[in-house]
Amino acid sequence: MTEISVIGGGSWATALVKILTENKVHVHWYLRRQVQVEAINDQGMNPDYLSFVKLDTQYLTASADLDHVLQQSPTILFVVPSAHFPALCSSIDPAIMQDKQVITSIKGTVGKDNVLPSAFVSNYFGIPASRQAVLAGPCHAEEIGMGKKTYMTICSANDAFLEQLKPCFRSRYLAINLHDDIAGIEYAAIYKNVVGLVCGMAKGLQYGDNFMAVLVANAIYELELLLKGLHVDDQRIACSSYLGDLLVTAYSPHSRNRSFGELIGRGYSVEQTQNAMSMVAEGYAATQGLYETAKNLGLNMPIINTAYRVLYNHMAVTSEFKLLERNMI
DSSP states (O other), X not given: OOEEEEEOOSHHHHHHHHHHHHTTOEEEEEOSOHHXXXXXXXXXXXXXXXXXXXXXXXXXXXXXXXXHHHHTOSEEEEOSOGGXXXXXXXXXXXXXXXXXXXXXXXXXXXXXXTBOHHHHHHHHHOOOGXXXXXXXXXXXXXXXXXXXXXXXXXXXXXXXXXXXHHHHHOBXXXXXXXXXXXXXXXXXXXXXXXXXXXXXXXXXXXXXXHHHHHHHHHHHHHHHHHHHHTTOOOOOOSSIIIIIHHHHHHHOTTOHHHHHHHHHHTTOOHHHHHHHOSSOOHXXXXXXXXXXXXXXXXXOOHHHHHHHHHHTSXXXXXXXXXXXXXXXX
């Protein structure tokens, strides 16, 4: 694979563009803001995200023209917040996408029906699973930017597509795990953002490491319960493809979801927290989607319930955590 069109201009998109261009894959990159486009094309850097990363412009062309970028490559990589994905797709002529291969790296449920990003792509553009792949963690964009050792998961039902993608992302600091469980990996990637929020709330409330360990252990149990409730194929979830992202999001200071939750735990309102954050915390929207999913499945998931009541019912975080304490096992 020699070229990929990347849609999205945040830190994770920037990290993925860095990897691709280092592997001499030509990237056609769509960003909404012209100031980003000009800085990338002229200086090889994204002024808004991971600005310390120098990108190889020999293999990179940025543009604010979405249709133009989509037409440049047979493979499209969507790296946008889940809440923005439906509006983005509504601005795309379905005819452009007719023969495309699509990769998504979107960590939230999509639309009013709370579907997975891969399912949304199938429903909206008619692109079958055989022409789709999913990129997942465990990884933070900041550490990829610094070239720190990282493991990434690429999922697809199409083995040939996986083999095409593997050399595009593998590098001296990046190891690749290949997987075929798209739904399971996507749900794990979405759920981990809610866990990151709740762990951040615990930190903001000054809970210690002992409680945090119990919280994360219960989160692993909840994830297993969720996957079984969704009839996702029975998998060994105790591996990095499922749990790695959950653990790094729960504990790392790089996690924007953890930072979001910490501000909530310290007494900030949702609106104040959103205004204080320079980047989107996917866990906020993911909480609502997973809460509705768990409710429809009849699952009792105290961690998701806590996040939902604090963020959407505006319940006091201190009292909700006292209730959560009693539901830990």
